[in-house]
Amino acid sequence: MSELIKFKIDGTECMAESGTYIVEAARQNGIYIPTLCNMPGVKPKGACRICTVRINGRLMTSCTTPVTMGMEIESNTEQINELRKSIVELLFVSGNHFCPACEKSGNCELQALGYYYQMMVPRFPYDFPQKGVDASSPYIIKDQNRCIMCKRCIKAIRDDQGRPLFAFRNRGNHLEVVLDEDLGKQMTPELAEAAMNACPVGSILVKEKGFVQPIGQRKFDHKPIGSDVAV
Amino acid sequence: MSKPVIATTSLAGCFGCHMSILDIDERILQLIELVEFNKSPVDDIKTFTKPVDIGIIEGGCCNSENVEVLRSFRKNCKILISLGECAIMGGLPAMRNGIPVEECIEEAYLNGPTVQLNKERILPNDDELPMLLDRVYPCHEIVKIDYFLPGCPPRADLIWEALVALITGNPLKLPYEVVKFD
Numbered sequence: 001m002s003e004l005i006k007f008k009i010d011g012t013e014c015m016a017e018s019g020t021y022i023v024e025a026a027r028q029n030g031i032y033i034p035t036l037c038n039m040p041g042v043k044p045k046g047a048c049r050i051c052t053v054r055i056n057g058r059l060m061t062s063c064t065t066p067v068t069m070g071m072e073i074e075s076n077t078e079q080i081n082e083l084r085k086s087i088v089e090l091l092f093v094s095g096n097h098f099c100p101a102c103e104k105s106g107n108c109e110l111q112a113l114g115y116y117y118q119m120m121v122p123r124f125p126y127d128f129p130q131k132g133v134d135a136s137s138p139y140i141i142k143d144q145n146r147c148i149m150c151k152r153c154i155k156a157i158r159d160d161q162g163r164p165l166f167a168f169r170n171r172g173n174h175l176e177v178v179l180d181e182d183l184g185k186q187m188t189p190e191l192a193e194a195a196m197n198a199c200p201v202g203s204i205l206v207k208e209k210g211f212v213q214p215i216g217q218r219k220f221d222h223k224p225i226g227s228d229v230a231v
Numbered sequence: 232m233s234k235p236v237i238a239t240t241s242l243a244g245c246f247g248c249h250m251s252i253l254d255i256d257e258r259i260l261q262l263i264e265l266v267e268f269n270k271s272p273v274d275d276i277k278t279f280t281k282p283v284d285i286g287i288i289e290g291g292c293c294n295s296e297n298v299e300v301l302r303s304f305r306k307n308c309k310i311l312i313s314l315g316e317c318a319i320m321g322g323l324p325a326m327r328n329g330i331p332v333e334e335c336i337e338e339a340y341l342n343g344p345t346v347q348l349n350k351e352r353i354l355p356n357d358d359e360l361p362m363l364l365d366r367v368y369p370c371h372e373i374v375k376i377d378y379f380l381p382g383c384p385p386r387a388d389l390i391w392e393a394l395v396a397l398i399t400g401n402p403l404k405l406p407y408e409v410v411k412f413d
């Protein structure tokens with residue numbers, strides 16, 4: 001076991017094993033730092049920046065930065081919350097997020113962060129990009145309109161040789177996460193279910209399974225995201 | 232002091248937001264005590280007959296008439312509220328954004344699977360009909376909007392709380408459950 005160290009988040013004394021990523025260390029101390037691309041059990045990549053904190057004046061992603069002895073972390077400050085909110089807003093306008101028609105609505109982490117930061121309207125103009133839906137797999141629907149390219153599916157869904165079933169395609173503005181043409185053929189009902197659950201938004205859906213929970217019984221209907229963490 | 236005056240309209244919406252206004256149930260009696268309605272489908276007054284304090288907009292702009300009505304609301308109302316997902320971001324009608332208008336019209340009047348009676352292949356072209364816009368626009372991309380109340384439809388409690396706060400000048404209480412995007 002590595003040693004326990006002390007550090008501070010927004011002035012609150014915290015303790016965790018040295019080397020623990022800040023997001024996780026905060027969670028252990030009952031402090032919620034929002035995440036989107038991060039997934040427990042998978043090596044963090046720092047793709048979405050929603051977990052940004054300030055350490056020694058510098059903005060860092062807390063899912064990729066380990067705590068060190070005496071570290072002083074700013075997280076729940078007006079400026080950082082404003083920055084996180086603007087990331088949520090940018091994600092909303094850069095895709096096509098028609099929540100009322102989305103199977104993930106109520107269980108979606110991006111939407112839940114919209115609620116968390118009380119986004120009444122994004123400050124940026126809607127892009128309405130032209131994106132497709134691929135329903136060719138027998139088990140899943142891949143809706144590019146809602147993909148935030150967090151890579152969680154790529155990292156989490158693999159075949160028995162450890163090769164990812166999802167992959168990037170194209171570059172720049174045309175970049176997409178798709179079911180890999182060859183490896184994707186190994187999709188099973190079980191992996192489809194896992195992929196849907198790995199996806200924080202409604203970009204991966206199991207076929208014939210939409211809207212199973214009625215409004216009022218979904219994950220974020222009554223409690224904000226992060227309520228399981230905060231003490 | 233005279234009562235604050237309210238006007239409402241439904242642009243490219245489904246009237247669900249207006250139904251949600253009615254969903255404040257018996258509080259509607261209180262509302263009538265608090266405010267006076269001017270142009271609105273609620274009382275069927277068709278044109279503005281006096282200056283309005285609060286204009287409530289349901290729906291985004293999908294055609295030229297929507298734009299005209301929205302501009303007249305901006306002109307006649309001190310405060311404008313975008314009510315619901317369609318007013319705020321175009322909503323379901325905006326799912327056509329990204330598809331050329333020509334294709335949309337052909338699908339609706341010529342090629343759609345349920346189109347059977349249009350043997351002469353007529354497309355709507357009467358001067359009386361509003362022109363479809365190239366895409367559906369959120370209201371705040373056409374005129375300045377002062378407040379936004381999301382939801383599809385916005386919860387009745389959200390509408391109630393927001394109106395009461397605006398009218399009384401008291402701070403707005405927003406319980407977690409009333410702000411939703413669906």
Ligand code: SF4
Binds near residue numbers: 103104109146
């Ligand atoms: S993925 Fe989430 S944010 Fe996007 S439309 Fe669905 S519920 Fe809304």
Ligand code: SF4
Binds near residue numbers: 149151201
């Ligand atoms: S499909 Fe979902 S999990 Fe995969 S990259 Fe897109 S948003 Fe992330």
Ligand code: FES
Binds near residue numbers: 036038045047051052
């Ligand atoms: S959760 Fe840390 S960068 Fe996405």
